[in-house]
Amino acid sequence: MPKILLDCDTGIDDAITLLYLASLVRAGEAELVAVGTVHGNIDPESGALNTLRVLELAGVEGVPVAIGAHRPMAQDVHYALDFHGPDGLGGTHPPAPRAVPTTETAAAQIVRLAREHPGELTLLAIGPLTNLGTALLQAPDLPGLIREVVVMGGAFDHPGNITTHAEANIWHDPEAAELVFAADWPVVLVPLDATHPTAVEGPWLDRLAAHGSDPARFASRILEFYVDSYEPILKRRGCVVHDALAAMVIPEPDLGRYVERPVRVELRGELTRGTTVWDARAQPRADDLRRPVKVLVGSDVERFQERLLASVLAL
DSSP states (O other), rough: OOOEEEOOOHHHHHHHHHHHHHHHTTTOEEEEEEEEEEESSSHHEEEEEEHHHHHHHHHHHOEEEEEOSOSSSSSSSOOOOHHHOOOOOOOOOOOOSOOOOSSSOOOOOOOOHHEEEEEEEEEOOSOOOOHHHHHHHHHHGGTTTTSEEEEEOOSSSSSSSSSOOOOOOHHTTHHHHHHHHHHHSSSEEEOHHEEEOOOHHHHHHHHHHHHHHHHHHHHHHHHHHHHHHHHHHHHEEEEEOOOHHHHTTTTGGGEEEEEEEEEEEOOTTTTTTTTOOOOSSSSOOOOOOOOOOEEEEEEEEHHHHHHHHHHHOOO
């Protein structure tokens, strides 16, 4: 049973992913050890409150939620309110949670829990990587303490979603992402190349809306805003729940197809800053300085969509 330490910026797809993770917890199929929040879709304080709201709605309480980095390492902060709404949850403004965030920072929480559970934790990062980068700087021994890192981010043969080439989570803090990909720990990367083909569309959304449970109604309400944001991109009714695919490959790694290549992040390009770069040539140059990243390049789309829907409806 995986022990998951989640790092997120709880907007809409993060919230759906939290519902999925909650279903695993309630079914005894995973342990959600703790959550840290970071700037990205929303500010980290709002993200922490959103996280607590979703977990309480899903019937999962007692999970520590720590507030993390308020800004990137080397650039101004930017929020994705146009895709996630002023509250990060599509402008639905749900009631305040009963619980409150912890006083520990998210980076300190990563280091402490890694030392308390050496070799046991899967670090799932579905927002900008500032907390992970900070934890690596604070604890150079961290890579040897983490079982696996799973990151939603990057784009290779797919256009970027915040600039022409860069994906949002990496672009929000390229320096932190470069630290994460350069560290000597096993990383699974789930880029836009893999997430965009999994877009959920009208019939899936209708099945969700028809269900009467509180979690399903909540999910349907927040996805209305997300769908409106995605319509100009997809040219149809639908949306991409990026983060849930990254979460699902933890208990079901056979859901996807992978290639292993070192990954670097462009830090200086005027037009390409935040772009993830790999050597895709038939005979890639050996990179003895960097551990290969396991990059998800495709998945069983129908299986992903059905698992995600069933998980939310089971709550």
